[in-house]
Amino acid sequence: MKYVIGVDLGTSAVKLLLVNQKGKVLQTVSKEYPLIQEKAGYSEQNPEDWVAQTIAGLKELADCFSGDLSDIEGISFSGQMHGLILLDGNHEVIRPAILWNDTRTTAECQEITKRVGKEKLLQIPKNIALEGFTLPKILWVKKHEPENYAKAKLFLLPKDYLRFRLTGQLHIDYSDAASTLLLDINKLSWSKEICEALDIHPDLCPPLVPSHEMVGNIKKEIAEKTGLSEEMKVFAGGADNACGAIGAGVLEEGKTMVSIGTSGVVVSYEADGDKSFDGKVHYMNHAAPNAYYTMGVTLAAGYSLSWFKNTFAKEVGFDALLKQASKVPVGAKGLLFTPYLVGERTPYVDATIRSSFIGMDSSHELKHFTRAVMEGITFSLNESIEIFREHGKVIDKVIAIGGGAKSELWLQMQADIFNATVMKPNSEQGPGMGAAMLAAYGAGWFASLQECASVFLKDAETVEPIPENVEKYKELYQLYKSIYHSTKQVNKELMAYRNVD
The missing domain is CATH 3.30.420.40 (ATPase, nucleotide binding domain)
Structure with a gap:
């Protein structure tokens, strides 16, 4: 029997699922971390907490696994959307992550609407400027923390930073990129037009990949800390709501x-x-x-x-x-x-x-x-x-x-x-199951996610x-x-x- 791991990086905790080829959840682990709220409307987290707790969770899964750890073939991720992590030239975190539920960016949303135009926003990223999105957070840092913005060479979203720390590879998938307000969702590319309108260098945007794509293997040091195989395949994963939708069929x-x-x-x-x-x-x-x-x-x-x-x-x-x-x-x-x-x-x-x-x-x-x-x-x-x-x-x-x-x-x-x-x-395992399904599909267990859903997701009880x-x-x-x-x-x-x- 082969297995995959689905990792759901939530706002209050990271949840990990170990799932076999029949879609049975064999083990779940949850590790909490704190929220930082210094002012009304502010919501931040330390990305290092995500990494530490995920590694601890992976180690717990591995320690409790009675089979051959090399049979755990893949891992994929679901993550809280819209968050902003800024990295410097050495790929070090510059400041705490600003989260999806942070509402400090009303002025920046107004600026985006004025400089880009509502019609262009509905045409390119297909969404209007809202406080929760990533782009207003980038402008907020640019305006209020110019010294931090000057150091920034790349931005990531939460689960993409976590995956980077496990693999050393920098990517963002389309579903999470769509939640930034910078993606042309039909062309599947970063919008140069929006970047130019707001004086944001396109190089700040990470490489784009599909959610089921293999992006690397876990690093040797992570394998040593967790007990997992270095050969375990790592797949990009998706935004938590997109993964939740997959996990619900x-x-x-x-x-x-x-x-x-x-x-x-x-x-x-x-x-x-x-x-x-x-x-x-x-x-x-x-x-x-x-x-x-x-x-x-x-x-x-x-x-x-x-x-x-x-x-x-x-x-x-x-x-x-x-x-x-x-x-x-x-x-x-x-x-x-x-x-x-x-x-x-x-x-x-x-x-x-x-x-x-x-x-x-x-x-x-x-x-x-x-x-x-x-x-x-x-x-x-x-x-x-x-x-x-x-x-x-x-x-x-x-x-x-x-x-x-x-x-x-x-x-x-x-x-x-x-x-x-x-x-x-x-x-019902929500986004974590969706992440596991992306790993199962990416690993070649199924020809499509629909085929995977027919095996992994069972009949539901109904309420009228x-x-x-x-x-x-x-x-x-x-x-x-x-x-x-x-x-x-x-x-x-x-x-x-x-x-x-």
């Missing part, structure tokens, strides 16, 4: 995935890059060959629930918290929550909006607040589904992965709010919407959507107080 038209992790995403397969959503949702290259996907994003999905628990119910376990919420009727007894803890992306593109609880009274208990948070997160994801439907996409079946797929309450809530059949994969709940949620959803417009100006004016100690 979103590999053909009509497939839509909802993932609730730290952020929440709605991903739908696109066979070509010629459609237009007017920048309302993201349009990017898939990690599957010659394919694309559209994506709506809720910046603080699972993060909203974990924040709520850690702030107001630290001593209560998640299972107990959700069990209490399951006893609360639809609508949380007239309580609504908006998950705008770090701003919002779809559909509002607003870095200054913040969360609200609306409708509180003295009868509300912890269980009502918990249910309201879960419903608010799901309402936010439904805004992306609504956009897809308005543009002609039929969404009657949704594949649920991430934290939202681990709760029967949340699965039913999604079915009711989306008014769609929700399917939960029997073996409850008609009575669907009708109640339709009314509540309209009330939920009104909160953004009612609180937008108040939140904008409160910004002046947020960075005051």
Whole structure:
């Protein structure tokens, strides 16, 4: 039997999966690392933490493996998108990585839109300038840390830096490159036009490769630290949402995935890059060959629930918290929550909006607040589904992965709010499974990712919407959507107080 490893470099931890040729996950390892948040809106990490914890995770996998380590044929990667790592001429990290959920770059987004033009942005990278993307971060460093920018010879995204440290090879795959705002997604090349408009030297951009391409082998020193074979093949991998889509089987038209992790995403397969959503949702290259996907994003999905628990119910376990919420009727007894803890992306593109609880009274208990948070997160994801439907996409079946797929309450809530059949994969490993599938395909085990999916991904259990709940949620959803417009100006004016100690 042969094996591959899928590595998912997330925001809070790196998760590693050991998978055999039948798609069975034999072992999982997770290693956490800290987030650096010095100011409101700032979000950074030390790339060295990713490397150290990944090596520790690989060693743990190898130590627990009872077979011949040379049978682990390949490794590939999924990674948090949009992050910026700047390297100097010696390929040393210049400053901490600026992450996807960092929102300091509003002025830079405005500059990009002005100098490049919205029409060009929708024509070339197919996305408008948003704070989360990589390009605004490059301009921020250029403007606010000129001494660091002057040292920069190359930028990478998180999983590409991790892979570089394991192999010594510098690349970025198309799906992650598409999340920078610098890629011409149809031509599969860096946009000279955008680089010139913003005075960015094209050499700052790394070499491009397909997600399933072999880019090298692990270095001798890594093999010695982990016990893995130096002959193990390393494949490029992809952006976490693209890999999550692969791991959920979103590999053909009509497939839509909802993932609730730290952020929440709605991903739908696109066979070509010629459609237009007017920048309302993201349009990017898939990690599957010659394919694309559209994506709506809720910046603080699972993060909203974990924040709520850690702030107001630290001593209560998640299972107990959700069990209490399951006893609360639809609508949380007239309580609504908006998950705008770090701003919002779809559909509002607003870095200054913040969360609200609306409708509180003295009868509300912890269980009502918990249910309201879960419903608010799901309402936010439904805004992306609504956009897809308005543009002609039929969404009657949704594949649920991430934290939202681990709760029967949340699965039913999604079915009711989306008014769609929700399917939960029997073996849901998300982006890590997608990375493992890219390694399996790249290693030649299968002729296509679709063939790999037919072996690796098993039938899902399904949850049907409850008609009575669907009708109640339709009314509540309209009330939920009104909160953004009612609180937008108040939140904008409160910004002046947020960075005051």
